[in-house]
Amino acid sequence: MSGLRPFALHRPDTLDEAIDLLEQHGDEAMIYAGGTELLILLKAGLVRPRRLVDVKRLPRLREVAEAGDDLVIGATVAHRDVERSAAVRRRCPLVAEVARHVANVRVRNVGTVGGNLAFADPHSDLATLFLIFDATVELRGRSGARALALGDFIQGPYETARADGQILTAVRLHAWPAGTAGAYVKYGVYERPTLGVAAALFPAASGRPAELRLAAGCIGPRPQRLGRTEAAARGLDPRTIGERADELAALAAVEVDPMSDLHGSAEYKREMTRVFVRRALAVAAGRAQGAEAHARYAHTVVV
Amino acid sequence: MPDTHTPSSSRIACTVNGGPVALDVAPHALLLDVLRDRLDLKGAKRSCDLQVCGACTVLVDGAPVSACTYLAVEADGRDVLTVEGLGVPGALHPLQAAFVEHGALQCGFCTAGMLLTAKALLDEEPDPTPEQVAHFLRGSLCRCTGYKKIVEAILSCATTPSGAPR
Amino acid sequence: MRVTREVVVTAAPTALWALLWDVPRMVACVPGCTEAREVEAQRRYAARMRQKVGPIALSVPLEVDILEAEPPRRIALRARGRDPVIGAEISMRVTLVCEPRDGGTALSIDADGQVLGKLGGLGHGVIQRKAEEAVDEFAARIASAASG
Numbered sequence: 001m002s003g004l005r006p007f008a009l010h011r012p013d014t015l016d017e018a019i020d021l022l023e024q025h026g027d028e029a030m031i032y033a034g035g036t037e038l039l040i041l042l043k044a045g046l047v048r049p050r051r052l053v054d055v056k057r058l059p060r061l062r063e064v065a066e067a068g069d070d071l072v073i074g075a076t077v078a079h080r081d082v083e084r085s086a087a088v089r090r091r092c093p094l095v096a097e098v099a100r101h102v103a104n105v106r107v108r109n110v111g112t113v114g115g116n117l118a119f120a121d122p123h124s125d126l127a128t129l130f131l132i133f134d135a136t137v138e139l140r141g142r143s144g145a146r147a148l149a150l151g152d153f154i155q156g157p158y159e160t161a162r163a164d165g166q167i168l169t170a171v172r173l174h175a176w177p178a179g180t181a182g183a184y185v186k187y188g189v190y191e192r193p194t195l196g197v198a199a200a201l202f203p204a205a206s207g208r209p210a211e212l213r214l215a216a217g218c219i220g221p222r223p224q225r226l227g228r229t230e231a232a233a234r235g236l237d238p239r240t241i242g243e244r245a246d247e248l249a250a251l252a253a254v255e256v257d258p259m260s261d262l263h264g265s266a267e268y269k270r271e272m273t274r275v276f277v278r279r280a281l282a283v284a285a286g287r288a289q290g291a292e293a294h295a296r297y298a299h300t301v302v303v
Numbered sequence: 304m305p306d307t308h309t310p311s312s313s314r315i316a317c318t319v320n321g322g323p324v325a326l327d328v329a330p331h332a333l334l335l336d337v338l339r340d341r342l343d344l345k346g347a348k349r350s351c352d353l354q355v356c357g358a359c360t361v362l363v364d365g366a367p368v369s370a371c372t373y374l375a376v377e378a379d380g381r382d383v384l385t386v387e388g389l390g391v392p393g394a395l396h397p398l399q400a401a402f403v404e405h406g407a408l409q410c411g412f413c414t415a416g417m418l419l420t421a422k423a424l425l426d427e428e429p430d431p432t433p434e435q436v437a438h439f440l441r442g443s444l445c446r447c448t449g450y451k452k453i454v455e456a457i458l459s460c461a462t463t464p465s466g467a468p469r
Numbered sequence: 470m471r472v473t474r475e476v477v478v479t480a481a482p483t484a485l486w487a488l489l490w491d492v493p494r495m496v497a498c499v500p501g502c503t504e505a506r507e508v509e510a511q512r513r514y515a516a517r518m519r520q521k522v523g524p525i526a527l528s529v530p531l532e533v534d535i536l537e538a539e540p541p542r543r544i545a546l547r548a549r550g551r552d553p554v555i556g557a558e559i560s561m562r563v564t565l566v567c568e569p570r571d572g573g574t575a576l577s578i579d580a581d582g583q584v585l586g587k588l589g590g591l592g593h594g595v596i597q598r599k600a601e602e603a604v605d606e607f608a609a610r611i612a613s614a615a616s617g
Contacts, residue, residue: 008311009330009376030524039333039372040353044587046525046555052330080366104442105420106354109366110373120523122595157595158523191355191442221598259594266594 036111075114123192128217133173141166181287201238238288249278320388335370346386357443360416386415409447486541557588
């Protein structure tokens, strides 16, 4: 496999330049950031771009910014930088913690958040987690900028709503209200996770009942917000939701849309959803009471 | 129309193991190939070629990267450290001495990557817990030792805040 | 992968059969298939199939062989080809059956095959889903072409 087929490397300094290059070269060009997914495809000969457009010099894409209640993570921010960012730790601490567990330390140093979302590998921790932060992605092209809900952006395995000539420039997360207890539980023995469950328990506030946010990812063609399960949990006190965990986990197992692959059959993944939603709820409910869960599960990372 | 951004090769200037290196590399050249074939630094190994095993690990500006999946042009302006820059026979790095003493290598194929990853860990966290060591080494695979002696060797190089060995 | 579907069209069985037995026209209803042509009447046909899975583009010159034909109700064919650029090999056996139903025709489709090579490494789940989408689209196009 070693060695890559030759390509020309463009390193634009501005977004307009980058977009112009993509428009000009069409199918011949692919966007390059960390390259942790792209270079693997190139080595396998599955894609053969004649040109790469390196977006790492574009200034805004490297930044993490706080904007009102939102956290905006630029597309070329590496996972390692998300982990260490003071702004991420302030606004969305669970995101910093999960970023620490993406892939391995080498991939975290080089791979980027934007690259992860734009590649849309079904086995993605961040894509799963971001769904419960009401994430939107910003796309820029010649016709301007548009924002798209992450759930609409990711359309299937390796397929997104990004059109040719568009660049994913940032992902925007909506910070949780104070007192929210969250958890991300990921399971697997391979390089990529077999299952990821993201759960958040929002406390009741004036005019708003307590709320569960729940997403399951890595098991199907794309990560999924489990709206029906969330609806069944609406109004339940986060501190006692553990009493209903079995029932909610069973609902989640019915709601997911798993896909068989080398990580396991669809039936297995459905059952694992039930098991891990229950565990994620237990962790989150414990945190809602100020208690940290110490249970350990085989091949599982509890964040 | 000449395209100033796309020469068929570019000159990179970096430091490798503390010494300056200037080379013309093609955009598609991988760092691992440049290190092994042009600079004769054979410590980093091509193993999985998919960045999942860690045998090709080198440090770029102190951070572990998979040289098999890293373009050489990205090293421009940066410091690269390979295992050859860690220590030499007669003047081993403490991690290398510890690996030998603890029996943390057998065939040696993963060792260069393990050492550099361990160095990066200790530079960031001089007194790591076993969990922190395991976390950092995740994705560095060894088929021989069962990892226990590797972790012990690394922990034996931990230092307390005062700089004394733990 | 294996995909089975049944679709009911308003056209009469003879009209639907006429479409299916016009193999180049039938193959052209497969999403991504173009340049469908006859090589040997009622025996062998050819087409080019283009598909995309994310950033990966597939372009396969297909050889379509008629294995069994029982006019006017059943046709079994095999489609094979290899994309030399990405080294993907596709091999499919497709059986199409027309039965009168409710004043129209029920068309049942049974597609059974495999994708070999690096593309197959994307995972059975992705390939299966792509195949299901393709068969659903094919059924919709056949229904529309037969009724129109």
